[in-house]
Amino acid sequence: xxxxxxxxxxxxxxxxxxxxxxxxxxxxxxxxxxxxxxxxxxxxxxxxxxxxxxxxxxxxxxxxxxxxxxxxxxxxxxxxxxxxxxxxxxxxxxxxxxxxxxxxxxxxxxxxxxxxxxxxxxxxxxxxxxxxxxxxxxxxxxxxxxxxxxxxxxxxxxxxxxxxxxxxxxxxxxxxxxxxxxxxxxxxxxxxxxxxxxxxxxxxxxxxxxxxxxxxxxxxxxxxxxxxxxxxxxxxxxxxxxxxxxxxxxxxxxxxxxxxxxxxxxxxxxxxxx
Numbered sequence: 001x002x003x004x005x006x007x008x009x010x011x012x013x014x015x016x017x018x019x020x021x022x023x024x025x026x027x028x029x030x031x032x033x034x035x036x037x038x039x040x041x042x043x044x045x046x047x048x049x050x051x052x053x054x055x056x057x058x059x060x061x062x063x064x065x066x067x068x069x070x071x072x073x074x075x076x077x078x079x080x081x082x083x084x085x086x087x088x089x090x091x092x093x094x095x096x097x098x099x100x101x102x103x104x105x106x107x108x109x110x111x112x113x114x115x116x117x118x119x120x121x122x123x124x125x126x127x128x129x130x131x132x133x134x135x136x137x138x139x140x141x142x143x144x145x146x147x148x149x150x151x152x153x154x155x156x157x158x159x160x161x162x163x164x165x166x167x168x169x170x171x172x173x174x175x176x177x178x179x180x181x182x183x184x185x186x187x188x189x190x191x192x193x194x195x196x197x198x199x200x201x202x203x204x205x206x207x208x209x210x211x212x213x214x215x216x217x218x219x220x221x222x223x224x225x226x227x228x229x230x231x232x233x234x235x236x237x238x239x240x241x242x243x244x245x246x247x248x249x250x251x252x253x254x255x256x257x258x259x260x261x262x263x264x265x266x267x268x269x270x271x272x273x274x
Contacts, residue, residue: 008228045080045170
């Protein structure tokens with residue numbers, strides 16, 4: 001069973017974060033050496049900092065090509081609020097642009113990938129957050145249709161037959177904050193807990209958005225609940241950068257999903273030139 005490398009909130013295009021992303025790529029190549037095929041990379045949104053600047057994707061393209069050359073066969077992504085706009089204002093036109101960069105065909109969320117007996121289910125937490133009346137601020141919403149599809153996917157025979165199930169999305173499902181929360185997190189909780197009540201385990205939920213890198217292991221009865229932080233350490237505005245609960249962390253985790261002992265998970269440390 002493959003292990004997971006969880007990245008989040010790269011924000012390529014902001015200052016020198018494109019170069020920091022390439023540093024991370026090199027660290028990952030060094031970390032896995034010749035065993036890259038044993039890992040799945042999951043990136044939980046905000047790959048770019050501002051979707052209006054398409055040159056940001058050149059850094060991502062270069063980094064992804066290097067990862068592929070190193071042997072990483074599976075790189076899974078979902079969008080964040082910055083991937084569909086500026087971060088505080090979204091636009092539906094960026095949905096297709098994002099998909100054209102990362103998917104061969106039009107992405108239909110939830111995205112399901114079954115890789116070595118593990119079902120990876122990616123959610124678009126911006127799907128219902130691009131209407132004229134709610135596309136501002138940094139909130140997320142999955143929407144009724146996506147949640148219904150998620151329920152059906154979890155109860156499908158192929159996903160039931162998997163040994164493990166991993167849910168990944170951008171917006172934080174637990175720590176609700178004004179203008180930043182996942183607005184229908186309670187509905188997501190119900191879908192997941194209903195599935196678990198039917199004997200369909202949810203073994204990990206991966207997310208980003210808050211940049212804090214915290215774990216909420218055990219929430220909703222899910223053993224692994226990880227905020228990926230900001231892998232490139234995008235700084236906060238000075239006004240809030242020193243507030244303890246707004247500190248930025250990079251939590252590039254290697255998750256041994258086949259091991260029920262969460263202490264088997266580890267962090268990849270890296271440094272970059274300031």
